Amino acid sequence: MSFRNDFVWGQATSAYQIEGAAFQDGKGWDIWDVFCKEEGKVFEGHSGDVACDHYHRFREDVALMKKMGVQGYRFSINWSRVFPNGTGTVNEKGLKFYHELVDELCAANIEPYITLYHWELPYELYKKGGWMNREIVEWFSDYAAFIAKEFSDKVTHFFTVNEPQCFIGLGYMTGVHAPGLKVPVRDTFLMAHHVLMAHGMAVKKMRQTAKRDILIGIAPTGSMSYPDTERPEDIEAARMHLMQVNPDLQNWTWNVTWWSDPIFRGEYPEDGLRLYKDYLPTMTPEDMKLISQPIDFYGQNIYNGNRIRMGKDGKPEVVKRYDGFPKTALGWPVTPECLYWGPYFLYERYQSPIYITENGLSCHDTVSSDGKVHDQNRIDFLEGYLKQLKHASEDGVDIRGYFHWSLMDNFEWHSGYADRFGMIYVDYRTQERIIKDSGYWYEKVIRENGEFL
Template sequence: MFQKNFIWGTATSAYQIEGATQEDGKGKHIWDVFTKEEGRIYEGHTGEIACDHYHRFRDDVKIMKELGLNGYRFSIDWSRVLPMGTGKVNERGILFYSELVDELLKSGIEPYITLYHWELPYELYKMGGFMNKDIVEWFGEYAGLISERFSDRVTHFFTLNEPQCFIGLGYLNGEHAPGLKAPIQDTFLMAHNALKAHGRAVQMLRQKAKQQIWVGYAPTGAMSYPKTKKPEDIEAARQHLFSMQEISNWTWNVAWWSDPVLLGHYPEEGLKLYERYLPKITDEDMKLISQPIDMYGQNIYNGKCIYMGKNGKPEEVKRYEGFPTTAAGWPVTPECLYWGPRFLQERYHMPIYITENGVSCRDVISLDKKVHDFDRINFLQRYLKEMERAISDGVDIRGYFQWSLLDNFEWNQGYSQRFGLIYVDYESQNRIWKDSAYWYQNLIKKRCCD
């Protein structure tokens, strides 16, 4: 049921793979600083070298071409192209991404650029970062630069990646950079400013575009799927997906972040539940946040099984003992890749891209010098079967970006988690195709030729 032009891709982010953190004029960002703080990252790991993609990108693109990818989603490090976050452009940083784009196009791979995958320039952080209303124009300036320099060749752009994470994990519980546990009301202000920054970026991407472009947004969140096919359980799962979380974990939801962008207003449930913490929200703000976009990205990894309780409210099914989990401890719930996109399209009526989906496994090089990751193949088979079922039932899914092309720096988990189709030996920087890479290669060949 996949269309001929369906995008089969992989995704990465700048800090997780590039390395070269102090080369060619790059400025510092919050992760450069955060990883140096003792006790923040697993075993003191940093992204200073990571996968050395900055120096090896041509070889990595050759791998993508051999895999058969027709799309690659990557992020630009804001501080690599604007070391101070604003003002003077670092042309050597621009050149790196320009050469990457050219290499991708030469290989028949469509570039999908993400503007913000958590690398907030440290100079802007020192000026208040997302607490400062000027972040809206700072991000707009950056977006305009990227459009001006790349839209002659790149036609697809995502603004923010997973605001649930960079606000929730960065400022609410402090696990991620910059590692703060800010007052609740501050996190709501930062969230509102982030969404306004998204809207300004949409405007500037279009204003500076040199040809027609498609602009999107890539949030995340746990999906909800029904216990049975009974209408009441389906409705319970739908309600649960768009419900609000308790205040201590408030950022981890879908509707607060996507309703404003796609429907032009915050969800009523959230406005009531979080009223005491909210900043002033104006009609002008909402007009900016809801600038029209062309595609909706959703990062989907797992979900919760929901049924309609006797009290007429959604309830979660307790997972049984021994429920399957990934190496990261995340539940394996392939149903989420059917019901999640279905519910999202019913609510938002937008073309959908699965901008991230994948699994961390305990991958090792075997005695035969190969990496046999059956668990990843099994995971992807089960999840993609559900995605195909969604498409068959009319859900407009345009592309799938597997996370990730390479094993990489997994934020506060350092290099303890391996999500890649390609195994990276961090001592030698050798790349080894895992069995799942060959499996994905064959899948793309089959699906593109059906």
């Protein structure tokens, strides 16, 4: 046994992180355009104004993907590039760019996977209240329906929103991401409810406007939980830990069930309703019916997790990491077990086909004297993680594909260009691209469908 025969090996990016051309060809401002102009918000004043200049170099980038044997490419559409005001008039030049990108991918035999919202909220909609305004359910779903109608003749797979845990939690609670606010906790629950309603309405309208049957999912994230040992009590502790809501109200968005239970089960988790009851907006049965529109697959962005054991009190407890525990250049723990147990527990609860929509690491990559980029630590990391994913697949978890984050080094949000996640090295001074050793290793993984892992 191994990965399924039709397993999709992919790469992932997002619009603001790679496209550049932030103010060209009629594109409207989005909240990241504004945020990056604020002094002290982004590392060393970096911005995505130019980024990887993918807007002008996408053909070169698709050729590099083809060279690596990539089968699927997950990218986002910048809402404000297509609708400069978020609604109303279409920017034809912006729309043309995405059509040309999709055509280029199809010509290279690379399946396009479109993400509709990877945090690029049009600034004009932000000024109208953004996610606080219930009208965003219509704004977003109308945009989603338009994209489905435009691209469904060429694109089969769509993701509605990416990592709501991040764009609500980091954008409106800690303020480290755009729009850089710290709002009352009550407001974040209202925004989260609107996000889920917008997702549901988008699913409904996209199916109505698509030119053929399409497949729709969502791509949340979260720290996974894995057992300290394979004793039944530790496995149960890890399951409990992953599926409980976060009791820390200042970081409540970081959990699985508040975002996924409403979609797959039609209700918010009971422990969350109890714990968060003083902060919740009105949530009607009609809302829940809308949110739980049937979807076709479940995307998960998984980077790391916590080792969990059952405590003497019958409650899960986090096992302290040993001194010198391995970590990435960004300081994230290296925990390959999370790519077995995360999908295992998620599939067990939601019974939905799963795509790993992001996984990877930041490395201190440099160009060596031979002109190449030798990122053995990335290869070692991915080999460990993919072995665990293969194990999960062999144990019956319905895993349909894996999208590495990221195709190329890019603008890493508030970290600017300080962190490198790509399999392609980007020299931001010249925009030169160099496939790293990991990119050539990944080509072998793809060619052999992970058999040697």
